[in-house]
Amino acid sequence: MTTQPTRPTIVSGMRPTGRLHLGHLHGALANWVRLQDEAECFFFSADWHALTTNYHAPEIIKQSEREMFVDFIAAGIDPQKATLFVQSHVKEHAELFLLLGMITPVGWLERSPTYKEIRENITDRDLALYGFLGYPVLMTADIILYKATRVPVGVDQVPHLELSREIVRKFNFHYGEVFPEPQPMLTAAPKILGTDGRKMSKSYGNTIDLGESVESTQKKIMGMVTDPARKRRQDPGNPDVCGIFYLHKVTSEADTITWVDQNCRTAGIGCVDCKKKLLEKLLPEQERMRVRRDALLARPKDLDDIVQLGTEKARAAAARTMDQVRKAMKLE
Incomplete structure (x- = not known):
């Protein structure tokens, strides 16, 4: 046996x-x-x-x-x-x-x-x-x-x-x-990069907390540092240095990640478009986490x-x- x-x-x-x-x-x-x-x-x-x-x-x-x-x-x-x-x-x-x-x-x-x-x-x-x-x-x-x-x-x-x-x-x-x-x-x-482009860390004050409110998460994402070399909307970007793209890779579906990668490099989308696409998936997840956290904290x-x-x-x-x-x- x-x-x-x-x-x-x-x-x-x-x-x-x-x-x-x-x-x-x-x-x-x-x-x-x-x-x-x-x-x-x-x-x-x-x-x-x-x-x-x-x-x-x-x-x-x-x-x-x-x-x-x-x-x-x-x-x-x-x-x-x-x-x-x-x-x-x-x-x-x-x-x-x-x-x-x-x-x-x-x-x-x-x-x-x-x-x-x-x-x-x-x-x-x-x-x-x-x-x-x-x-x-x-x-x-x-x-x-x-x-x-x-x-x-x-x-x-x-x-x-x-x-x-x-x-x-x-x-x-x-x-x-x-x-x-x-x-x-x-x-x-x-x-995972923080809002200032450095590694996300409590020590740097650049974090997005688990279950943070929709309003706060949205504000932080929309103000987040992206490719510093991309000055204008029509300039091609480099997603490999962008914290928003790193969040896409752990949050978004595979087809969205491909879409962001290709369109960022060709200036097909701007940074605002990229951030809004991330928020479509991130905000509901943050809200679900907030609800679960509140329920646990209430007991x-x-x-x-x-x-x-x-x-x-x-x-x-x-x-x-x-x-x-x-x-x-x-x-x-």
């Missing part, structure tokens, strides 16, 4: 530092919705991770967390299929973080691409902090605490996961084969119950893992 393979375990989280936007939807959430049907999924609020850069404003974390879970569910995450929980409510994350820190060389952390990039780009606060330097160790604890076998990442995040794999290898070398090495699940995260106890049940499930899984870790390390 053939044994059915065990479903893979997938762990991923987001930092609650503000409203989620279209970049989150198409870069991560849409993929999570697909994965929940084929794997054991743990999706969490990374509130401790939020403190690594937002330690000066902790008051935004709890409110952002509630909004974030609402966005998860409104986007299609099913609490019956995936486990939703809060990182700081599962104290085993902190315990494993501490223990992994005992074997992680500082040099491994200092060479992290994100460590260097964020320190260069965030200059309005001190980030020469132990917590910020050590966040990849906490990230590793988050992943392996649930014996994750696959982690959805973009190509730019592969070096971060490789650091986690190195930590796992070192732990298993010293204490025995406790953890599987999490494998990257490469995702073709689409490029705060139901949402609390969902997260509480998920957190209890996560605690149980984490406790089983930490029993193994303590025995392997001769701590009990």
